[in-house]
Amino acid sequence: MRRLIKPFKPPRAASAATLRHFSADPQPSPDLSTPVSQTLSLLQITDPSSWPTNSDLNSLLSSLSAPSVLKITRQLPNCQNALHFFNHLKTNSHLSDSAPLAFQAVLELTMRENPDCPGKLYELFVSSKDQNTPLSVNAGTLLIKCFSRAKMLDEMIMVFDAIDDEMKNTDVLNLVIAGLLRWGRVDDALKLLEEMFEPDSCCQPNTNTVGIVFSSILKRNWCGRSVTDEEIYNLVSRFGEHGVSLSGFCLTQVIMRFCRNGDCDKAWTVLHEGMNSGSDVEVASCNALLTGLGQNHDFSRMNLLMKEMKEKGVEPNVVTYGIMIKHLCKFRRMDEALEVLEKMRDGELGVEPDVVIYNTSIDGLCKVGRHEEGLKLMERMRLESKCEPNTITYNCLIDGFCKAGEIARGRELFEQMKKEGVELNVITINTLLDGMCKHGMVSSAMEFFSDMREKGLKGNVVSYTALITAFCNANNIDKAMKLFDEMRENGCSPDAVVYYSLISGLSQAGRMDDATFILSKMKEAGFCLDIVGYNILIGGFCRKNKLDKASEILKDMENSGLKPDRVTYNMLLSFFCSNGDFTHAHRVMRKMIDEGLTPTVVTYGALINAYCSNDHLDAAMKIFRDMRSSSKVPPNTVIYNILIDSLCKNDDVEVALSLMDDMKDKGVRPNSNTYNALFRGLQQSNWFEKALEYMDQMTEQACNPDYVTMEILTEWLSAVGQTEKLRKFVQGSRVSDSTTEK
Structure with missing residues (x-):
């Protein structure tokens, strides 16, 4: 342990309560008829300076055992007298064997008189060490406890090293490990623990060691470095190799930690090692693992664990079955959950369902839309199981009916709650x-x-x-x-x-x-507003034609650490397009690309629509051709519709018809707006036969005509005396003489 010693630091004071805990209780008045009482009397009535020459005193001391000397020292009036007595024993070679126990008493008296000064104890320890006084186990234990509580860890280790190796035992090592862990010296504690694990160690770990180690490293307010799951797993295994098992509480905490960190395999292994070693595994540990397995929806291992629990004599309780039902409900396996509930109610499982289990089942039914079944289950709960519905029961049902749109039924349950006196x-x-x-x-x-x-x-x-x-x-x-x-x-x-x-x-x-x-x-x-909120504001100012305000919001967004996204750029581009400002629109598009954002079909659509609206059809068609040839964003129905409508309005019906063929080749489905634009163009060009072909195509593609379609065709076909074809079209029959499929 000398490798753990660090330079001495000034001792820190411990609390009075801490040190008083270790001080010896005052002893009753001595009986003068015994050698012990005679020796004590002589020590109290003579001056310490005369002790070396007092033959009666030294004769009595020579006849006393070491425990008797300890008893005498403890009954001296103060620690100063006790220290003089200790020094007297040290200077007499035939009395020095009793010095270690006398020193122990000196420490006890010092602690009684100076409960707030561990520094005084350290001075006494250093002095005894300089005098080569062996440190008894009890004295060492006393100092280790004191220095540990005072956070004087280096001094604590010095005391541990001063105890003779043959006198050290597991209890002493446990105290040192506890002190190191208490103040976060994890690595030092683990090194010492590793020495205990050595095959030739005379201080093998025991159940106290396990409790000290795991109660420390599993604390929520743990002050040391983070202990990894792998380290914890290895510690459990090492203790198991030495035949030492974790307590039920510690095992549960370890399993909960592994499961919380997503490592149910480690939790499974640890629990089964405990089961197979013959340890008394508690149901709480099994419940912790069941919870973790349920979160991973590992129902096969959940069922296996339930079977193993019964085989090992670990009786499932209401919490166990509650966990099973909860996770079955969570993953919408309601029939399985209800099957477990029925077995509980029928007495097959030896555990009756409580209100929590009923509420879990009712909530599960409501969440999958089976709220009527949930309502019936509440009634059975009341009548058959003598479990009264509570606020949670009704809240689950009300939520189920409301989510299904049955608000009136939800209100009825609300009124029923009030009538039955269930707290709202x-x-x-x-x-x-x-x-x-x-x-x-x-x-x-x-x-x-x-x-x-x-x-x-x-x-x-x-x-x-x-x-x-x-x-x-x-x-x-x-x-x-x-x-x-x-x-x-x-x-x-x-x-x-x-x-x-x-x-x-x-x-x-x-x-x-x-x-x-x-x-x-x-x-x-x-x-802080997110990107969606900022986009809403920017869009609002763009619609109000307030670019300066939109720019302010954009700047505020960027100052908040948010970068514009595709929606932001598309809104700005649409704004410039709607105002015919194509220069700024293209700048926005270039900046969007420079920022690594691929233009979307909305981006291209905004530009194409703006060019079409401003009679720049050639520019619109150029963008369209770029989309088809080089862009990763293919034109959609909306873009085709914009172009077909503009082409027809400009008497370029032939080009519009070629776009209809292009749509078919690309697998883009036309809609009623597509056909409406085409019918207007064909009507304007008086291309009646072609219109009939596209009416048939519209029927074949199950594209239902809207009121605009009917308005165009009714006016046109009536004017040319072809109302019969309009009737057939409405009925879904062919109207064209051509059989050529378009």
Whole structure:
């Protein structure tokens, strides 16, 4: 252990309670009829300077055993007298064998008189070491405990090294390891532990060693370096090789740690090593492993472990079956979960289901849309198992019915709760509010919320979030803002979702100044807007034709550490395109590419639409051809529609028809807008036969005509006396004489 010694540091004071714990209790008055009492009397009535020449005293001391000398020293009036007595013994060769025990008593008296000064004990230790006084195990133990609690670890190790190797035992090593671990000296503790593991070690580890090591390294407030899972696993194995098992609590903690870190294999091995070694494995350890396996949906090993538990005599409890049912429900294996529940109810498993298991099963049924079964299970729970439904039971059912859109049934359950005296909580209210809001019943939700507040049930941030979001989606921004103000007045701090909903709603409504104000309040509250929120603001200012404001938001976004994404660039490009500013539009596109962002079909669509709208059809077609030949983004139906419509309006029907062929070759499906644009062009060119062919093609592709299609064709076919063909077209029959497939 000398390799662990570091330069001496000034000793630190320990608490009075700490040191007083080790001090010897005062002894009763001596009986003068014994040699011990006679010796003690002489020591108390004579001056220490006369002890060396006092023949009576030395004669008595020569006849006493070492334990008797310890007893005498402990009863001296103070530590100074005891120290004089110790020095007297050291200077007399025929009395020096008793000195180590006398020194032990000196330490005890010093601790009693100086409970806040471990430094005094260190001085005594150094002095005894200089005098070559052997340190007894008890004295060493006392100093090790004292220095350990005072965080004087280097001094503690010096004491350990001073104890004769033949006198050291497992208990002493355990104390040193405990001290090292307590103050984070992990590596030193593990080195000492490794020495205990050596085959020739006379200090083999015991159950106390295991408890000390694992209770330290598994603490939540552990102050030492992080101990890896691999190190923990190896420690468990090494202790097992020495026939020492972890306690049930420590084993459970180790398994929970491995499972939490995603290593169920290690947890499985550790548990089974404990089982196979004959140790008393507790059900809590098995439950911990079942939880980890369930999170990995390893149901095969869960079932195997359940079987092994019974074989090893580890009786599953209600928690065990609760874990099984919980994870089966979580992964929507409801029939299996209900099968376990039925076996519990029938008494096959020897454990009756409790309200937690029923609630888990009911919640699982509701989450997979089987809320009616959940409701029936609640009734069976009440009648057959004598388990009364609680708030959680009803909340699960209300949530299930609300998510299914059956708000009225949810309200019925709410009223039933009140009637039965089941406590309502804010989750109950929020569940109903959320259901109403998501199914368009915003007015009913607001009325319900007001009614609850009148009855003393206050909402929280979730309540206000649901209502504010609903009013924003319904474009009732004034009501949303009123709720926002009310929320803050009631001391309910808005969360990020509330701010986002308001910014989005205000931007959609064109109230950009209000949206910017909400952004400032959001920042004051310590929230940061994400890229989606910034894009909403930039888009809003672009729609209001306020490029300067959009630029400010863009700069703010970049200062927040967010880079523009494709959506950002597409919005800016669309803005410039809509204003006919193609120079800036192309600059935006180049910057987008320079930033490593591939233009999307929306990017190209914005440019093509802008060029078409500004009668630059050649430029639009050039971009289209570039997309087909070199771009990784192929044209979609929208882009073809824009070009076909523009070509037809410019009497380039032949080119438009070639694009229809191109769509077919590329596998791009035309829609009613495609055909409508083409029919207008064909009508303008009076190309009736070609129109009939495309009417047949439209029918073959199951592309349903819309009202625009019918308006164009009705006007045209009526004018040329071909209403019968229109009737056939509506009925889905062929109208063209040609059989050529287009």
